[in-house]
Amino acid sequence: MNAFEASSSVRPGGLPTTIPEYLEHLRRSLAGADPALVQDALYDAEEYLRSELAENPGRSEADVIVAVAGSYGAPDEVADIYRDTEVKVQTALRPPAPKPRRSWMGQFFGVIAEPRTYGALFYMLLSLATGIFYFTWVVTGLSLSAGLAVLIIGVPFVILYFGSIRVLSLVEGRIVETMLGERMPRRPLYSSRGQPLLKRIGELFTDPRIWATQLYFLFMLPLGIVYFTVVVTCLSVSLALIAAPIGLVLGHAHVLSLDPWNINSNDQPWLWPIAMLVGVLLLFVTLHIARGVGYLHALLAKHMLVKTAQYD
Template sequence: MNHPIAKTIREYLDQLRSELHGADPAMIQDALYDAEEHLRAELAEHPQLDEAAVLAKVATSYGAPDEVAEIYRVKEGEVEQALRPRRVRPVAEKSFIAKFFGVAVDPRAYAAMFYMVLAMATGIFYFTWVVTGLSLSAGFAILIIGIPFIVLFFATVRALSFVEGKIVEAMLGVRMPRRPLYVDREKSIWQRIGAMFTDPRSWSTLFYMVLMLPLGILYFCIVTVGMALALGFIVAPFLHVFGYGDGIVMRDGSEVLWSAPVWAMPLVFVGGVLLLFAMLHLARGIGHLHGQLAKHLLVKAA
């Protein structure tokens, strides 16, 4: 797409956003942030030049918007290719058994399971932070410190969303922003504050942080109960061999020792192994779905 030569940094960034239309929103956020940082650094180094002259100068070094967009698209593809696990055979050629047990060598499954356990702690923290912040904001609204406190609270929420994005990308493998949200520095401070409150991303981030509490509890219960059952079934036959496999049941109001039949022990062991691998698949699937949810709520649409 051919654009007229940008005369201001805002025009340059608008052209870059147009060139990156349809790309990953996280990548667009990173590209806009990097471009603005570079252009404003060039402008600060040459105070005797106006924006148009600086943009004409950096067009040959940093690149025109279409060139920068192409570089980001190529680099993004190279990074995704490098991070994608290598496969000896295409997935379609693998048997069901190979696919089922192959999850054991997928690090993403273990990372997702760890995230599900961690989500309970982060969910409690996020929920407490949001509820406390909103409550105090409502209470301070009638005071002179109300507006500064609300602005500070929303700023901390944005910072926490950036940290959460880092965690999601590292553990769940979903591309998240690696740079803070691009902010138009040509706007006044009041315009920036107004944009922060009218930005749907600010409110979707609050919703995500509140939602993390029930999701974190659910994830933690799934992992702990599922893994406890799986590992319990696996070790049960060995405990039975050493005489530790007896259980207690109630019959006619009295306690009675009960032991599973010997012939059932191999089936219990196999069931535990199958449940263990099923839990890895479930964790990987939940991790993928949660990553998409985080991206939808935490990343501003391009």
């Protein structure tokens, strides 16, 4: 449910008289909240206020705000609604917490029961494909923008390219939130749509978050290569160590090569369980690596894709 659909009673006195003032009041009321939540709240608020103003062309912004506040809530009340709704939504979406484990063995092996582990693991595998796409998009877009900017027909292309960066930022944010569990924006960055068109277009090129997003997309290629290589290598080695002794026992293999040792099916059977044990330990180490990488990458994405400076 949209936060503005909750009814409340307000006193018209002291209400903002313009939409920018309303948004600024709402932003201050949400101080300390997750920046992604603030971005969503500001976008919803401006979208709603602008639509109400468009449907009532004969009324001033102050009159529309009084009507909206009387029916749906003043900025402070809307902020409280968003905070309460966020707690409920996050509680509903959060996977069940694993049973607390006090021993180091429980903590080490318990990673296999954490859903976020597999989300991070899959994200590391997917990051190679997304990294190639993002890197190609940014390099191609910047190159064509620089080459076509001197031409009249190149201006619309440059605007579309920078607009696409905001769209891709939302897409990446949804992937990060779904797989890594970090709260990311679900709405675009709100803009002052009451400003002249040229000024709004200029904000595309001066917004630091646009450039930070492009830098993030460029980083995704080397990070994706590293993530994919680490996961595939570790999983391949660990699963091979676990499965190879079984293959020796079943007669599907004759030699297990562990440089500089070679274990064949006729001798050194005491090394087989050791190989399997090493494989199991390496598998759990891989899961811990994926969990740690997922946590750190979520922080990186939050820092570079969300406009935190606006909400400080």
